[in-house]
Amino acid sequence: MSAYEYQSIIFTNQGGVARITLNRPPLNVMNIPMIREINSALKSLESEKDVKLLVIDHRGKAFSAGVDIKDHTGDKVEEMIEVFHGMFRLLTSLEPPTLAAVNGAALGGGCELAACCDLAIASAQSTFGQPEIKVGVFPPIAAVFYPPLIARHRTLELLLTGEVVGAAEAEKLGLINKVFPTESFQEQAEGFVARLAASSAPVLRLTKKAVDQGMHVSFAEGISRVEKIFLDELMRTDDAGEGLRAFLEKRKPVWKNK
Numbered sequence: 001m002s003a004y005e006y007q008s009i010i011f012t013n014q015g016g017v018a019r020i021t022l023n024r025p026p027l028n029v030m031n032i033p034m035i036r037e038i039n040s041a042l043k044s045l046e047s048e049k050d051v052k053l054l055v056i057d058h059r060g061k062a063f064s065a066g067v068d069i070k071d072h073t074g075d076k077v078e079e080m081i082e083v084f085h086g087m088f089r090l091l092t093s094l095e096p097p098t099l100a101a102v103n104g105a106a107l108g109g110g111c112e113l114a115a116c117c118d119l120a121i122a123s124a125q126s127t128f129g130q131p132e133i134k135v136g137v138f139p140p141i142a143a144v145f146y147p148p149l150i151a152r153h154r155t156l157e158l159l160l161t162g163e164v165v166g167a168a169e170a171e172k173l174g175l176i177n178k179v180f181p182t183e184s185f186q187e188q189a190e191g192f193v194a195r196l197a198a199s200s201a202p203v204l205r206l207t208k209k210a211v212d213q214g215m216h217v218s219f220a221e222g223i224s225r226v227e228k229i230f231l232d233e234l235m236r237t238d239d240a241g242e243g244l245r246a247f248l249e250k251r252k253p254v255w256k257n258k
Helices: 032-047 077-093 109-115 131-135 140-150 152-161 167-173 182-197 201-214 219-232 238-248
Strands: 009-014 017-022 053-058 062-064 098-102 105-107 119-123 127-129 164-166 178-180
Touching (some): 032 077, 062 109, 077 109, 077 140, 098 109, 109 140, 119 167, 127 167, 164 167, 167 178, 178 182, 201 219
Parallel strands (some): 053 098, 105 127, 119 178
Antiparallel strands (some): 009 017
């Protein structure tokens, strides 16, 4: 699916930064066709080795108010779950880091999408929550992904109460990384993206891989895995050698992204 075919998202890939912009304003409610478009964009990135970062942002007043309630009905729910959960399988398996930029409400599936990115930033006006309990369901992605992220008891508090929290509370919980003032959010978000994009693509990817490989295992097992990544993968890249030489030569590195 090429860029001009997308109806509900805008997908670009320039200067090492890929960007999926949710484009069903004002609330960016995700229906099955929109989720399929997101999945198509994510799938296309699997072979793009020069991508340093994927940014997921939005047009409209909400990042996303979640998945369309109409797609939860009996004749559509299995298809919805298949494509929606497929989106998270693709997102969490991507090699480059992922960043959600939220400037508004992120609720239900929208909150899950933001929180499941590797990094998430938000404006001070943004809100986050999993209100599914209020319509008689629960959010499967949050039920699995949130406990290691924010702890079991905080996950249950969010899911069982359906409470919507502000950006400052979401940062305190660990759902997001940083909160920027609303009036300067776009500028500061782009500055944050630029800082990440200034690094080498393979080094960014291998750093993410090292963190993921070291999780949920003993320290001894984790450090063994990460040592292997460092010696067998990282130190064999052109950019690792360039970065070290540049430091010794007191100059800026020139990344080859190899």
